Amino acid sequence: MTDALVRFRGVSKSYDGRTPVVTDLDLDVSRGEFLTLLGPSGSGKTTTLMMLAGFEDPSAGSIELDGVRIDTVPPHRRGIGVVFQNYALFPHMTVAENLAFPLSIRRLKREEIATRTRRALEMVRLPGFGDRRPQQLSGGQQQRVALARALIFAPKLVLLDEPLGALDKQLREELQAEIRRIHAQLGVTMVYVTHDQAEALTLSDRIAVFNEGRIQQLGTAEAVYERPANPFVAGFIGESNRLAARVLDATLLRLEDGSTLEAMPHAFAPGTAVLVSIRPERVLLGPGTQGLANATTARVEEVVYLGDHSRLRLAHAGRTDFVVKLPRQEAVPQPGSLVDLAIPVAAVAVFPA
Structure with missing residues (x-):
C-alpha cells in the first residue's frame, strides 16, 4: 500500500503472557480510507483498535501513524479522535462545552473555538443544540455530538468502537448514513470496530475480518462477501x-x-x-x-x-x-x-x- 497512514507491523497482544489476543498483525490503513475491523466477541478487533488509540500496549511489534512510531506515545499525544459506544460526554458540560473541550486544551483562541463549535454542530445536523446538556439529548443525538467532538480538532485519524451498538435498528441505519456522509465530506481516515456484518458491508471501503486474533480476510465488502477466503468468513458474513x-x-x-x-x-x-x-x-x-x-x-x-x-x-x-x-x-x-x-x-x- 503506497499511501498508508497507519502501519501495524508484527503486532501481538497477550494479557497474561500465554494466551494471545492478537497474533503477529500486519496491517496498513490508507489515507482517507474507511476500514472496518469485523469479527465476533474475543476475535481481537477491539484490542487492535485500543492499541492504535493508545489505551492498550502491544506485547510485540510496532504501530506507526503517518510515518512516526506511536506505540510508546501516550494516548493524549497521538492526536487521534475516538468515539465510543457509551458516548463518553461530560454530563456537567453543555454540548458546546463538550465540543470546545479538545480545542481549549489545544489553546485555540475563543473566536476560533466558537466558529469550529458552530460548524461541528451544523456538520452533525444539530444547530441550536449547543446550550443543552447531554442528558437532554436522545441517544442518537448524543452519539452525533460524540462524533463531532472526535472530528472538531481535525485529526488525521478517527477511531470508532461500536459507536452504534446501543441504538435501535432504525436509528443505527440513520446514523450509518450520517457517518458515510461525513466521511465523504471530510475525507478523514476512519477505523471502525463492529460485530455487525450488515453495518460493515454498508460503511466500509475495506473490511478486515478477525477471528482468534488474526485477520482471516482483508478486502472490499464485495470481495469478502462474494469471494470468502475460508469457511469462517463465508459463515460469519451473511x-x-x-x-x-x-x-x-x-x-x-x-x-x-x-x-x-x-x-x-x-x-x-x-x-x-x-x-x-x-x-x-x-x-x-x-x-x-x-x-x-x-x-x-x-x-x-x-x-x-x-x-x-x-x-x-x-x-x-x-x-x-x-x-x-x-x-x-x-x-x-x-x-x-x-x-x-x-x-x-x-x-x-x-x-x-
Missing part, C-alpha cells in the same frame, strides 16, 4: 449453506447423499474431502431452472415471511436445513410442495474440509 463433499475431478463434487454438484475449476485432488458453501440468495427456484447447472428438485419444509424477502427451508442434498431466500416479488411455494431448483456453478465455493 448466511451460507455448508455441505460436506468429496472431490471427483477438477469441477465435480460428490455430496454426502450421493448426488453430484458442479463447481468452478479448483485445485483439489480427486478424493479430497472439502466443504461447500452456497449463499441462500444465489439459489434459483422455479420451473425455468430445468436444464441449468446443478438442477434438481427439493421439498419445502418451512416458509418464513421477512418483508423484503421470504426465507425457505428445504429438504435437499440429504438435509432438511438447506436455506433459500426469495425476493418479495417472486411467487412463494407452500410447505410440503416440491420445487425445481438450480445452483449456479459460480455460487459454489469450495474450501478444505
Whole structure:
C-alpha cells in the first residue's frame, strides 16, 4: 500500500503472557480510507483498535501513524479522535462545552473555538443544540455530538468502537448514513470496530475480518462477501449453506447423499474431502431452472415471511436445513410442495474440509 497512514507491523497482544489476543498483525490503513475491523466477541478487533488509540500496549511489534512510531506515545499525544459506544460526554458540560473541550486544551483562541463549535454542530445536523446538556439529548443525538467532538480538532485519524451498538435498528441505519456522509465530506481516515456484518458491508471501503486474533480476510465488502477466503468468513458474513463433499475431478463434487454438484475449476485432488458453501440468495427456484447447472428438485419444509424477502427451508442434498431466500416479488411455494431448483456453478465455493 503506497499511501498508508497507519502501519501495524508484527503486532501481538497477550494479557497474561500465554494466551494471545492478537497474533503477529500486519496491517496498513490508507489515507482517507474507511476500514472496518469485523469479527465476533474475543476475535481481537477491539484490542487492535485500543492499541492504535493508545489505551492498550502491544506485547510485540510496532504501530506507526503517518510515518512516526506511536506505540510508546501516550494516548493524549497521538492526536487521534475516538468515539465510543457509551458516548463518553461530560454530563456537567453543555454540548458546546463538550465540543470546545479538545480545542481549549489545544489553546485555540475563543473566536476560533466558537466558529469550529458552530460548524461541528451544523456538520452533525444539530444547530441550536449547543446550550443543552447531554442528558437532554436522545441517544442518537448524543452519539452525533460524540462524533463531532472526535472530528472538531481535525485529526488525521478517527477511531470508532461500536459507536452504534446501543441504538435501535432504525436509528443505527440513520446514523450509518450520517457517518458515510461525513466521511465523504471530510475525507478523514476512519477505523471502525463492529460485530455487525450488515453495518460493515454498508460503511466500509475495506473490511478486515478477525477471528482468534488474526485477520482471516482483508478486502472490499464485495470481495469478502462474494469471494470468502475460508469457511469462517463465508459463515460469519451473511448466511451460507455448508455441505460436506468429496472431490471427483477438477469441477465435480460428490455430496454426502450421493448426488453430484458442479463447481468452478479448483485445485483439489480427486478424493479430497472439502466443504461447500452456497449463499441462500444465489439459489434459483422455479420451473425455468430445468436444464441449468446443478438442477434438481427439493421439498419445502418451512416458509418464513421477512418483508423484503421470504426465507425457505428445504429438504435437499440429504438435509432438511438447506436455506433459500426469495425476493418479495417472486411467487412463494407452500410447505410440503416440491420445487425445481438450480445452483449456479459460480455460487459454489469450495474450501478444505
